[in-house]
Amino acid sequence: MKVIFRILKRDIKNIVKSLPVLITIIVFCFLPSCYALVNIKASWDPYAASNTSRLPIAVVNKDEGGSIEGKTINVGDGIIDELKKNKSIDWIIIDDWQGNYGLNTGKYYALIEIPENFSSKLLTLVTSDPEKPNIIYRSNEKLNAAATKITSQAKDTLADQIKSSFIKISNKEALEQMNAVGKKLNANKPEILQLKDSLTDSITTINDAKKYLAEVNDNSKGMQNYLNSVKNDIPKLSKQIDSLQDIVNHGKSLAQSTKQTISSAQNNLSSGINEIQSQNTQAQSLLSNLENMNSQFVNTAVANTTIDQLNNINNSTIQKIDNNLKILNAINDILPNNGAVELINALTNMKSSIQTENSNLAELRQLVNNNGSKDSINSIINQLSEIGNTVSSNSAAASNAFYSSTSQALNNMNSNIDMSLNSYDDILNSTKFIIPQLNSLANAGTSISEISISQVNNISKNLENIQDKLNKLSDKMKMINEKNLDHIIDIMEKNPEQISNLLSSPVELKNVQLYNLGLFGYGVTPFYTTLSIWVGVLLLSLILTLKCRKFEDGTKINMLQKYFGKLLLFICISFIQTTITLLGEFLLLGIRPTSILGMILVAFATNITFSIIIYTCIYVFGNTGKGLATVLMIFQIFGTGGIYPLEIISRRLAAMAPFLPFTYSVNGFREAIAGPSWHHLFKMLGMLGCFSGLFLVVSPLKRVFNKQIQKMENEFEKSGL
Numbered sequence: 001m002k003v004i005f006r007i008l009k010r011d012i013k014n015i016v017k018s019l020p021v022l023i024t025i026i027v028f029c030f031l032p033s034c035y036a037l038v039n040i041k042a043s044w045d046p047y048a049a050s051n052t053s054r055l056p057i058a059v060v061n062k063d064e065g066g067s068i069e070g071k072t073i074n075v076g077d078g079i080i081d082e083l084k085k086n087k088s089i090d091w092i093i094i095d096d097w098q099g100n101y102g103l104n105t106g107k108y109y110a111l112i113e114i115p116e117n118f119s120s121k122l123l124t125l126v127t128s129d130p131e132k133p134n135i136i137y138r139s140n141e142k143l144n145a146a147a148t149k150i151t152s153q154a155k156d157t158l159a160d161q162i163k164s165s166f167i168k169i170s171n172k173e174a175l176e177q178m179n180a181v182g183k184k185l186n187a188n189k190p191e192i193l194q195l196k197d198s199l200t201d202s203i204t205t206i207n208d209a210k211k212y213l214a215e216v217n218d219n220s221k222g223m224q225n226y227l228n229s230v231k232n233d234i235p236k237l238s239k240q241i242d243s244l245q246d247i248v249n250h251g252k253s254l255a256q257s258t259k260q261t262i263s264s265a266q267n268n269l270s271s272g273i274n275e276i277q278s279q280n281t282q283a284q285s286l287l288s289n290l291e292n293m294n295s296q297f298v299n300t301a302v303a304n305t306t307i308d309q310l311n312n313i314n315n316s317t318i319q320k321i322d323n324n325l326k327i328l329n330a331i332n333d334i335l336p337n338n339g340a341v342e343l344i345n346a347l348t349n350m351k352s353s354i355q356t357e358n359s360n361l362a363e364l365r366q367l368v369n370n371n372g373s374k375d376s377i378n379s380i381i382n383q384l385s386e387i388g389n390t391v392s393s394n395s396a397a398a399s400n401a402f403y404s405s406t407s408q409a410l411n412n413m414n415s416n417i418d419m420s421l422n423s424y425d426d427i428l429n430s431t432k433f434i435i436p437q438l439n440s441l442a443n444a445g446t447s448i449s450e451i452s453i454s455q456v457n458n459i460s461k462n463l464e465n466i467q468d469k470l471n472k473l474s475d476k477m478k479m480i481n482e483k484n485l486d487h488i489i490d491i492m493e494k495n496p497e498q499i500s501n502l503l504s505s506p507v508e509l510k511n512v513q514l515y516n517l518g519l520f521g522y523g524v525t526p527f528y529t530t531l532s533i534w535v536g537v538l539l540l541s542l543i544l545t546l547k548c549r550k551f552e553d554g555t556k557i558n559m560l561q562k563y564f565g566k567l568l569l570f571i572c573i574s575f576i577q578t579t580i581t582l583l584g585e586f587l588l589l590g591i592r593p594t595s596i597l598g599m600i601l602v603a604f605a606t607n608i609t610f611s612i613i614i615y616t617c618i619y620v621f622g623n624t625g626k627g628l629a630t631v632l633m634i635f636q637i638f639g640t641g642g643i644y645p646l647e648i649i650s651r652r653l654a655a656m657a658p659f660l661p662f663t664y665s666v667n668g669f670r671e672a673i674a675g676p677s678w679h680h681l682f683k684m685l686g687m688l689g690c691f692s693g694l695f696l697v698v699s700p701l702k703r704v705f706n707k708q709i710q711k712m713e714n715e716f717e718k719s720g721l
Contacts (some may be wrong), residue, residue: 003557007548009573010264024543030538034583039528040589046522056090058108059083059101066120103140110139174417272324273402274679276350279317280395285647286310287388291381302658303368304680305641305667307361314354314361328406343401350394357387371678423702525591526669527642529581530662533606534633536577537614541626546619562620564697571611577605583632590671598672598681606665609688613661616695620702622709636662661691 014020025276045051063076092099092108103111113136121133289306325347328340364380366372548562557565582603585591593599615633617625638644638655640662646654657663668684671677 003561004556004568005555006551006555007561008290008568011569012572018593028536028539028543029573029576030170030534030580031539032577033584035535036532036581037584037588040521040585040591042526043524043528044589046520053087053715056092058092058094058102058111058114060094060096060099060111062096062116063114063118063382064116064120064370066123073119073123075122076114076573079114100138101140106140106142108140110136110137124579149295215581270402271303272320272327274398275431276317276320277395277399279313279320280391283310283317284311284388286313287384291385293544304365305646307365307368309645309647310361311358314358318354320348320353321354340406343398343406346394346398350391353387353391353394357384357391360387361386370675433602499643521589525585525673526644526666527587529603529669530606530642530665531633531637533574533578533580533603533660533665534610534614534636536581537570537607537610538576538629538633539627541614541618541629542574544569544573546615559702561704566619567615570615572609572610574607574629575604578603580720593673595672596674598678599669600678601673601685602665602668602681605685605688606661606668609661609665609692612692612695616699619699620709621706622713624709626710632660640666642666661688664691 015025059080061076061080063074065072065074067074068075083093094102096113099108099111099113102108115134115136115706118133118135121131124131124539127583182257193244216455228653230490286306286309319604325344328347332340334342360380360383364377364384367377367380400614544566546566548565552556582600585595604658613627614629617629618633620627621628635656638649639656640646640660641654664684664687668681668688
């Protein structure tokens with residue numbers, strides 16, 4: 001040990017004595033920190049409005065507007081006004097030619113074009129023949145891949161804003177009109193209900209008139225008196241029929257608005273069910289990964305990562321289920337017996353199963369982290385597999401319930417509404433002719449004395465026609481009763497602002513962060529800190545020699561002493577590099593890990609491990625070892641889940657993660673930053689220690705390859721390159 005520390009002391013003195021060497025070492029101590037700090041700062045919050053607001057996107061408004069009920073509307077102009085208030089993107093309002101020219105020349109990252117017929121097509125959505133309007137989106141992909149993704153999200157956000165605003169405005173207008181109608185219906189409800197009785201009385205009166213005509217067709221005076229008495233009842237019936245016409249007109253308005261509401265809810269439910277099924281597929285894939293561990297060595301880091309991903313997917317699925325249940329319960333309250341009950345039950349069962357699965361995942365995590373028995377772990381995994389099958393069955397049941405029951409019921413509702421609209425039209429057409437015919441019949445009483453028998457027969461036929469129409473009208477009015485009227489009035493008098501907001505955006509996404517880190521910079525700090533430590537040691541291998549000169553007093557140095565003497569120098573300088581990097585992250589970037597002690601432990605454990613790995617590679621294989629360390633770094637950049645999840649990269653590359661030191665360093669930093677599970681953190685440190693021990697054991701291979709490596713080194717020197 002004395003010789004080892006003597007070698008280290010001599011190297012440090014030589015560095016301090018030589019100013020050029022000292023300056024070079026100092027520069028190389030700061031280089032890794034610059035690498036980490038610059039990359040973390042650049043990735044700190046790339047999607048913040050302050051950053052994306054500098055991305056220029058051209059917007060071309062060619063909308064010529066449209067009209068509805070005599071009112072001219074230009075939705076494109078409204079969109080432009082809203083974009084001018086939106087500072088999340090640098091919206092450039094420009095004409096068609098300049099926009100496309102700027103896009104092609106790289107001046108703009110993307111172009112959004114609102115076509116000429118945008119408003120006119122959008123307004124058809126409230127008609128019986130709707131057309132979907134289009135927004136044209138073009139992007140310049142060659143400028144920057146990330147910028148293209150951001151601008152694509154901006155396009156989607158714009159489309160959602162247009163859809164939400166249109167539904168909100170159109171429904172609010174309809175509901176405000178319905179409010180006034182609801183008040184009028186409430187005031188006239190007694191007369192409306194009396195109308196049904198009046199129709200029955202009118203039909204009875206006409207029957208009596210027909211009988212009377214048969215009896216007194218030779219007594220014109222009696223007929224005249226009778227018709228005069230009928231004439232006195234006609235104004236009352238006329239007034240009641242006018243009220244019926246008002247009800248029918250307002251009923252048509254309500255039916256059209258209800259139809260639009262049902263279509264919007266149906267689309268939202270369909271989208272929600274599809275998302276739930278997609279997330280269930282992802283969850284089943286992760287459960288399969290856990291089942292594979294059932295018969296293999298259980299890697300704690302991989303198991304914890306899989307459990308975290310399953311928890312996140314399950315929580316997201318529960319949130320989507322809650323959102324769909326909110327829509328279904330709202331539909332069920334407003335429009336009962338609509339086929340939603342079966343779907344509500346299926347989604348509720350699925351939610352319960354997923355919550356049970358989360359409880360089992362928590363139990364599995366505890367067993368894995370505490371080195372539980374193989375049988376206990378296998379038992380929990382088998383339970384999770386059974387629950388996963390139950391969740392899949394629930395998901396299939398929910399999908400079947402939606403498409404076979406709920407969606408069909410909503411479609412039937414729309415069809416019934418269309419039939420109701422046609423029925424309303426029939427009622428209106430019928431009422432147009434009843435009053436004139438009754439008036440004509442009553443006026444006939446003034447000249448009844450001159451009516452002949454044939455004319456009496458004609459009157460009888462007219463009475464039959466009127467009676468037939470009144471019978472049809474009475475059948476169509478069977479739906480009108482006090483309970484239905486109260487329900488209609490209640491809907492009509494609801495707050496239009498509140499209901500229009502609900503229909504325009506029935507689902508509100510609440511973003512809950514697991515560890516409250518929020519910034520993307522925190523997410524990449526573990527990876528870039530780990531990478532900077534590796535790069536720092538690799539840079540040292542470029543300027544520091546591994547050759548160890550003999551002592552002037554003739555003290556002999558064996559191979560083991562040479563190895564550890566130079567290794568300590570690498571570790572000491574790497575310690576300085578790591579310390580500077582950590583101070584820069586804490587003081588300059590303001591990173592505040594949950595456990596500073598945990599982060600320091602992981603950083604210096606990583607520093608020692610990487611120094612041993614890289615130094616040993618170069619010590620054993622010479623210059624070839626430098627290339628080997630570089631190749632190993634490249635594999636670790638992409639194959640350890642530092643930036644991209646292991647599930648989305650090559651399976652072969654992802655399978656290498658448990659055998660690469662980056663995996664445990666990155667996971668250790670994540671534990672320290674987000675809030676450590678100390679058992680898990682110490683396990684990461686233990687794995688790093690295993691890598692250190694492995695390469696220390698490998699170092700004696702120097703004796704095996706020494707001659708060949710020395711020969712290669714001599715050839716390099718002779719080449720003069």
